[in-house]
Amino acid sequence: MEINGVEIEDTFAEAFGIQVSRVLVTAATKKFAKIAATEATGYATSVIGCPAEAGIDCYVPPEETPDGRPGYMIMICNMSKKNLDHELLERVGMCLLTAATTAAFNALDDADETLKTGQKLKFFGDGFEKELDIDGRKIWSIPIMSGDFLVEAELGIKAGVAGGNFFIMGDSPSSALIAAEAAVDAIGAIEGAITPFPGGVVASGSKVGSNKYKFLGASTNEKMCVTLKNEVEGSEIPADVNGVYEIVIDGVNEEVVKEAMKVGIEAAVKVPGVLKISAGNFGGNLGAFKFNLHDLF
Structure with a gap:
């Protein structure tokens, strides 16, 4: 299969089940909402080495938020409900409560269950905290230097999908990177999906375990390293490819990840110099979700 003259390899991306929380972060200005959302989703590229996978989902205008202020939707993910509970408490408590003018609201209407993140954080108020009702939500108002930090008593979690992916192969490092940026920008329009790596772009693909x-x-x-294509037996890098980047996607459900992969690939293949689109998998032996690239179209 080819799209815009770019080969779409007949392969599949293998993804995994993960627990997902979606939180709306608001602030007095769009700038400070973005700062808070960025802080709360830091150090969260991959659960291989990070305590969570997280990212900014989308901007939410004031007319669509419970407190009438600009906000950003963020997603925080972990394989374990217990670990996700811990990450929510730390990230809301250390990154949002400390950020100027912020508030945090549950943004999962279809949650499988809820965690008492705000209920636990209220104790930071040392007895001066107050319970409020905002738009039918139970909110804790915690006094801080700049005023009050508002946090919803319970934040929802649900079963989601992590690790939807595709590789962008270009004739040069720059063509592959420009295409990766285009893909991430396109995926940004899909609500309920994040690209958790820096700038949404994966520079260092990995394999399970080590040969040495x-x-x-x-x-x-090593089979996907461009500088090793002439040294490694079984290299998967074509001779004319000199740049490779991966896009990894986490989503609230399978359909969202499929749509994000589709629009990301469609954006990438429009960039001159992109030669091939592939995907990463483990032979179908590890992940519960398999996204065949040809089936996306």
């Missing part, structure tokens, strides 16, 4: 160092749980995927 047995103490490693993951190591570089």
Whole structure:
């Protein structure tokens, strides 16, 4: 299959089940809402080494938020409900409560269950906290230097999908990177999906375990390294490819991840110099979700 003259390999992306929370972060200005959302989603590219996978989902205008202020939707994900509970408490408490003028609201109407994040954070108020009702939501108002930090008593979580992906192969590093940026921008329009790596772009693909160092749980995927294409047996880099980037997607459900992959690929193949689109998998042996690239179209 080809799209815009770019080969779409007949392969599939293998993804995994994950627990997802979606939180609306508002502030007095769009700038401070973005700052808070960025802080709360830091150090969260991959659960291989980070305590969570997280990212900014989308901007929410004032007319669509419970407190009538600009906001950003963020997603925080972890394989374990217990670990996600811990991450929500730390990220809301240390990154949002400390950020100027912010408030945090549950943004999962279809949650499987809720965690008492705000109910726990109220104790920071040291007895001066107050319970409010905003738009039918139970909110805790916690006094802080700049005024009050508002947080919804319970934040929802649900079963989602992590690790939807595709590789962009270009004739140069720059063509692959420009295409990756275009893909991330397109995926940004899909609500309920995030690209958790820096700038949404994965520079260092990995494989399970290591060929040489047995103490490693993951190591570089040498078959996808452009500088090793003439050195490694079984290299998956075509001779004319000199730049490769991966886009990884987490989403609230399977359909959202499919749509994000589709629009991301459609954006990438419009960039001159892109030669091929592929995807990463483990032979179908590890992940519960399989997204065949041809089926997306």
